Amino acid sequence: MGLELKLHEPPPPELDEREKSNRIRTWLNCFCVDGAHATAFGKLPMSSLDDFVSRSACFDWYGPTQYNLPFDLQLVAYVDIILLMAEFRKVVRNLDSKSTPAEGSVDVRFLFLSLSVYSCNIDIRRLI
Numbered sequence: 001m002g003l004e005l006k007l008h009e010p011p012p013p014e015l016d017e018r019e020k021s022n023r024i025r026t027w028l029n030c031f032c033v034d035g036a037h038a039t040a041f042g043k044l045p046m047s048s049l050d051d052f053v054s055r056s057a058c059f060d061w062y063g064p065t066q067y068n069l070p071f072d073l074q075l076v077a078y079v080d081i082i083l084l085m086a087e088f089r090k091v092v093r094n095l096d097s098k099s100t101p102a103e104g105s106v107d108v109r110f111l112f113l114s115l116s117v118y119s120c121n122i123d124i125r126r127l128i
Contacts, residue, residue, distance in 0.1 A: 002030035008051035021067040027053050028075050035082035039089075049086045054079050 002008065007027035011020040031047055031054050038045035049055075062068060062076045 002027050003047060008047065008053055010052050017065055018067045021061070021065050024053055024061050025069070025072065025075065027051075028079055032075070032078045032082055035085065039082070039085050045086075049083060054083065 007023055007030065011023045015023070031051075034045045034047045035049070037043075053061075062072055
């Protein structure tokens with residue numbers, strides 16, 4: 001439904017700030033529910049993980065408007081976790097039987113994901 005309403009696209013410029021915030025908040029909630037269910041059941045999400053709102057507007061959206069709600073910070077953190085899990089699924093899916101730990105590819109990828117979690121934590125603390 002969120003995709004049909006084009007909530008994953010940038011809000012139209014003629015909307016007032018409250019409506020823009022509500023559109024983004026609604027999409028981020030749809031995005032998180034979809035991503036969480038997909039992760040829980042080992043499936044791919046129905047929504048694209050490369051949409052404008054979740055990839056670029058999420059952190060920019062949280063701070064500058066007076067219409068943010070107290071739980072919006074949690075929503076931004078949850079989106080970041082969903083994106084991190086998508087990256088993890090991509091790494092695991094791309095592993096093939098020929099790669100070995102001696103090649104370093106597996107270890108380096110998981111080290112990258114660990115550093116991403118740490119970086120996510122720092123970014124969220126900056127928003128508080």
